[in-house]
Every structure is written in structure tokens, then in C-alpha cells.
Amino acid sequence: MRLLDISTALALLFSLTAVAEDTKAKPHKSCTVRSPTSDRYFDLNPIVARLPVEGKKPHKHDITEGWHARGYDYPMNFTLNFCEPVVEKLKDVVGVDKALWANVSAYYTLHGDVYSIGQQNGEPVFRGRKLVLNYTDGSPCDSSADKRSKSLHEAEDLDAEKDDDKDEDDHKKEPKKGDKRRKSTIISLLCERDPLASTTVAFVAASPDECTYFFEARSFAACGGIEKETQQVGPSGVFGIIALIAVLAYFLGGYFYQRNVMHQRGWRQLPNYSFWAGIGGFFRDTFIILTSSCANLLPSRRGYSRVSLNGDNSRGRGRQAEDENRLIDQLDEEWDD
Structure with missing residues (x-):
């Protein structure tokens, strides 16, 4: 039950993190x-x-x-x-x-x-x-439109000329180049x-x-329509995140269970400690079996080999020399006959 509660809490934390990322301000698309x-x-x-x-x-x-x-x-x-x-x-x-x-x-x-x-x-x-x-x-x-507009203003200025000379000068002022x-x-x-x-x-x-x-x-x-969300994480990324959550839930849940329920300490707090402790020996034995099998498949050496001069090898070589001499003497006798 405790392991299930921890897994649920981790999944909820991940969901809240994903929602928080989605609510962040997205860059505006042109x-x-x-x-x-x-x-x-x-x-x-x-x-x-x-x-x-x-x-x-x-x-x-x-x-x-x-x-x-x-x-x-x-x-x-x-x-x-x-x-x-x-x-x-x-x-x-x-x-x-x-x-x-x-x-x-x-x-x-x-x-x-x-x-x-x-x-x-x-x-x-x-x-x-x-x-x-x-x-x-x-x-x-268009400059022609400006001229038509200017002539209209000049006609109005002529009507107001007698009343206010200052207003007449303001109306006749040409616009600046940047004000076009x-x-x-x-x-x-x-x-x-x-x-x-x-x-x-x-x-x-x-x-x-x-x-x-x-x-x-x-x-x-x-x-118009519905905005298409750009998928930030691909299918492999989603699978990786789910696998990571499962691994974290396994180790953290097992750790709390071994520590609080089984009262284990040290490395024995890891879930399935005996399995993880023996996995090293399993890989070692597998390596030995594979290497020995490969050695048996290698071809044996053929041809001449170096003979040691010590021990039995020297005695064997001496007997071989005597046999060779005896064969030579026998051939010599047959040749003389």
C-alpha cells in the first residue's frame, strides 16, 4: 500500500510539472x-x-x-x-x-x-x-492631391486674411519633408x-x-479554427519519461518500505537487495562461460613446434636421435651388400 501511495504521488507531481510547463507563455507566431x-x-x-x-x-x-x-x-x-x-x-x-x-x-x-x-x-x-x-x-x-488640398486651404485663408494676419501665415506654412x-x-x-x-x-x-x-x-x-499544439516531446521521449517515473517509484518506494517496515539499514535498504547483490556474480559466471566456449571454438596450432631441451623432452629427443642413427646404419649395410 505504501509503495502504491508513493507511485501515485510521483505521478501526480509529474502531471503538475507538465501542466505548469504548458501554462508558460508561448512565443507568438508571426x-x-x-x-x-x-x-x-x-x-x-x-x-x-x-x-x-x-x-x-x-x-x-x-x-x-x-x-x-x-x-x-x-x-x-x-x-x-x-x-x-x-x-x-x-x-x-x-x-x-x-x-x-x-x-x-x-x-x-x-x-x-x-x-x-x-x-x-x-x-x-x-x-x-x-x-x-x-x-x-x-x-x-500623390503630389497632385496635395496641391488640390493646398489650394483649398489657400482659398479659406483668403477669406480669413482680413480678420487675422497671423492665422494667414500659419495656413500658408509648408509642411516639413518628414511630415509627408x-x-x-x-x-x-x-x-x-x-x-x-x-x-x-x-x-x-x-x-x-x-x-x-x-x-x-x-x-x-x-x-479560423483550433490552434495546433507543437509536440515538444516525441513518442520515444514520452516512453522514456514514463520509464523514468516507474524506476523512481520502484527504488524510492522500495527504499521507504525496507527502511520503515523491514527496519533494514545500509545497502539492505535497497529493494530486492539479494537480487542486486548476486547480479555481479551472475554476470561474472556468464562471462566465464562465454569465454571458455569461445576458446574451445578456436582452431588448434598445426605444423612445427618448439621442443624444450629439458626433462622428458630431452630424453625423447635422444631416443629419436638413436633411432635415426640405427636407421642410417641399416641403410649403409644394405648399400654395402
Whole structure:
């Protein structure tokens, strides 16, 4: 009974340790989000376009080309990616530092010029029940729109000129270079439950000043689901942990039983002491049996061997010499005859 109680306590301790590890903060995975209302888990990585790995053949479901959206009645077509930069190599992006060209997640081309409409952002968010991905810090907004906005402000300033000269100067002040508005992108992701339907991206609209662009994407990845736990320990690891717990329960339980119930001391406190004490002799006897069997299987030496000159060997060699001499004399006599 005492051994069973100790085993149960060890198993409970291990379970509590495993639960404590599971409750630790897990690292956040890029391009994922959990809904604050439904607690569903959304992972957009399956629809992210990535360049194929060198030396590895791409899978048929891998996306290696950026997503395209036609402008239709709008004079531009768009290329974008989800959470990561576009796979196309961009050069001479208008109004963007060269170091940031590889970080563009959405762009369009007009008259041979490349315009960024947003830098990479791997953190989708929820606006109510809407899953949204937002890119910012693109190319500067269209200068013509700025001029239209500036002329409107100048007309208002002319009306207020007679009342306050100071307000007139403030309205005519030009914005600083670093204060320019930049293009941005908003992508609304909608669930597509048809398993045979592919992901689609559609251009919706652009703001009047051509600073913000709105897109709508339909995909199975936007339907959400249950987060797949990454198994930290393999089947062999789980078996090893169970075996370790069993061994600990055996030794600790046996130790407490031998000490408290059988009142043993020293090495006799080990469970099954007589077995462990005799296991050394068992291995020794097994080794002797195996080595003797192997010695009998070895082939015996053949051919000449060295003869000792002492003792019986010397007497035997003397008799052999006498026999040889007698044979020689006999042959000589036969030859003379």
C-alpha cells in the first residue's frame, strides 16, 4: 500500500510539472491572431507567398508568386503579400529608402515607376469581428492631391486674411519633408468555406487623396479554427519519461518500505537487495562461460613446434636421435651388400 501511495504521488507531481510547463507563455507566431470574441485561432501562414528554398523542390501547394488584384476602372493593378514582403525584387521604389525596398508588402506600377503602398506587417488584428491586416509607410502620397488640398486651404485663408494676419501665415506654412503623408493599405480578410475555392484578392477602393487603398481577400485561412499544439516531446521521449517515473517509484518506494517496515539499514535498504547483490556474480559466471566456449571454438596450432631441451623432452629427443642413427646404419649395410 505504501509503495502504491508513493507511485501515485510521483505521478501526480509529474502531471503538475507538465501542466505548469504548458501554462508558460508561448512565443507568438508571426501572421497569427486569436479572436477576442470567439476565441478562434487564425493562422494566415498557409496563404503567405514565399520564395522556394534553394535545392528543394517546391510543393504543388506552395505559393511562390505574389497575389495580384486588378484595378478594373482604376488605372493601376496591384501586387501584394500577406504578412511578409512581396517575393518580387523591387528597385527604385518612389520615395522609399533603398534599405526598405526589400520590405515592401504591397505596391503598384505606374508609367514604369514603382510605388509602395505599405511596408511589411506580420500582426493581423480584429476590428470588431473583422479580421484586418494593415500596411503603412509606403511611398509619399500623390503630389497632385496635395496641391488640390493646398489650394483649398489657400482659398479659406483668403477669406480669413482680413480678420487675422497671423492665422494667414500659419495656413500658408509648408509642411516639413518628414511630415509627408505616406500611402497605406488595409486588407479585410473574409472566410471562404468552399474547400475547392482558391484564395482571391480584390481591390475595393482608394481614398480621394490616393493615400489609402482598400482590399478584400477571401480565403479558407480566414475561417479560423483550433490552434495546433507543437509536440515538444516525441513518442520515444514520452516512453522514456514514463520509464523514468516507474524506476523512481520502484527504488524510492522500495527504499521507504525496507527502511520503515523491514527496519533494514545500509545497502539492505535497497529493494530486492539479494537480487542486486548476486547480479555481479551472475554476470561474472556468464562471462566465464562465454569465454571458455569461445576458446574451445578456436582452431588448434598445426605444423612445427618448439621442443624444450629439458626433462622428458630431452630424453625423447635422444631416443629419436638413436633411432635415426640405427636407421642410417641399416641403410649403409644394405648399400654395402
